[in-house]
Amino acid sequence: MKLTKLFSILLIAVVSFSCSKSDDSSDAYQFNKDNLTGTYSLNSFKSKEIKTIKVEGFDVVTTIVSTGDTFDMMYKFDSNNVLTKDGTYRVTEVKTLGGETSQETYIIDLDGETESYSVNANTTELTIKDITYQVGNFSRTGFKISYEYVTVEENGNKVEYNEEWVFKK
Secondary structure (H helix, E strand, O other): OHHHHHHHHHHHHHHHHHHOOOOOOOOOOOOOHHHHOEEEEEEEEEEEEEEEEEEOOEEEEEEEEEEEEEEEEEEEEOOOOEEEEEEEEEEEEEEEEOOEEEEEEEEEEEEEEEEEEEEEOOOOEEEEOOEEEEEEEEEOOEEEEEEEEEEEOOOOOEEEEEEEEEEEO
């Protein structure tokens, strides 16, 4: 009787563990060239640039924030490493310097513009033209790319820049 009970408990434990959610990587949608190939709509763009310039021992800081909207832009990633951009979107650029703010709005209009791209699946990076972006939230329905840099000159002038793009299928 004890052996039957022990066997039953062991069987239930094995069945329970085999039915639990496991790390099934076959369902994961990995970032690679084959999975990237396709057409995406641009859904979001934003960037921020902070320039710090030394003037007479003081820091003069200019901040430029750009935000895209009114998107009608398609990005087509072909299997032959060619990216085709087609459509329009609006960018609002807000510049702040010394407490003063100015705003400018302009339209980006691309008519079948092509650029080269490459995928580095090992580092989750996408290079478009000469800019290498980090890829995030990659899925069957879209992804996000981001890019950032900081440069400091010998005289202490500094530029900090970042941008983020979101694409949906």
